[in-house]
Amino acid sequence: MPENIQPKTAEKPSPAAALSAPAKSNSQNSPEAVNKIRRRLLWTGIWGYLGVNLLMFLRYFFPRALFEPPTVFNAGYVSDYSLGVDQRFLQSERCWVVREPGRLFVIFAQCTHLGCTPDWEPSQNIFHCPCHGSEYDSEGVNFAGPAPRPMDRCHIILDPSNQIVVDTSQRYIQDPAAGTNQFNDAGAFISA
Numbered sequence: 001m002p003e004n005i006q007p008k009t010a011e012k013p014s015p016a017a018a019l020s021a022p023a024k025s026n027s028q029n030s031p032e033a034v035n036k037i038r039r040r041l042l043w044t045g046i047w048g049y050l051g052v053n054l055l056m057f058l059r060y061f062f063p064r065a066l067f068e069p070p071t072v073f074n075a076g077y078v079s080d081y082s083l084g085v086d087q088r089f090l091q092s093e094r095c096w097v098v099r100e101p102g103r104l105f106v107i108f109a110q111c112t113h114l115g116c117t118p119d120w121e122p123s124q125n126i127f128h129c130p131c132h133g134s135e136y137d138s139e140g141v142n143f144a145g146p147a148p149r150p151m152d153r154c155h156i157i158l159d160p161s162n163q164i165v166v167d168t169s170q171r172y173i174q175d176p177a178a179g180t181n182q183f184n185d186a187g188a189f190i191s192a
C-alpha cells in the first residue's frame with residue numbers, strides 16, 4: 001500500500017522564478033520598448049501629416065463653385081401683356097414687366113437706396129419700398145424717400161420667334177447725379 005503518498009499542494013514559486021517575474025514586466029519599460037513606442041508615434045504623425053496634405057491636394061480638383069440660377073428667361077409674347085405693371089415674374093425672377101403704349105420694358109425689383117424689394121401698389125399706381133419709404137412711379141422712377149435714382153431696367157430682346165427674352169444680369173441705369181441715362185439704349189426696351 002502506498003501509505004506515504006502526500007496530497008499535492010500548489011507549488012510555491014522558487015525564489016529564482018519570483019525574481020524573474022518583475023523582470024518580465026520591466027521588459028515593457030525597457031529602452032527598446034520605449035523607442036518602439038516613440039517610433040510608432042513618430043510614424044503616426046508623419047503619415048497623418050502626409051494624409052492631410054494629400055486630402056488638401058485632392059480638394060483642388062473639386063472647387064467649391066457657387067451655381068447661380070440662370071438670369072436669362074423667356075417672358076412670352078408681347079400680346080401676353082396688357083398696359084401697366086405685370087408681377088408674374090416678381091417671385092421667380094425679381095422683376096416687373098411694364099407695358100406702355102409703344103414700348104415694353106422690365107424693371108429689376110431692387111430699391112436703389114439699400115437694395116430692398118419694393119411693393120407694387122396698384123391702387124396708387126406707385127412702387128413703395130417698405131424699408132425706408134422710397135417711392136417710385138409706375139416706370140420705376142423715384143420721386144420720394146432716400147432712393148438716389150430710378151430702379152434699373154433689364155436687358156430685353158425679341159427672339160426670332162417674337163418671344164420676349166430677358167436677362168436680369170444685364171442692367172440699364174438712369175442716374176441724374178452722374179448724368180447717365182441708358183433707358184433709351186437698344187436692349188433697354190422693345191417696341192410694342
Ligand code: FES
Pocket residue numbers: 111112113114115116129130131132133134145146147
Ligand atoms: S432700401 Fe428702399 S428706401 Fe431704403
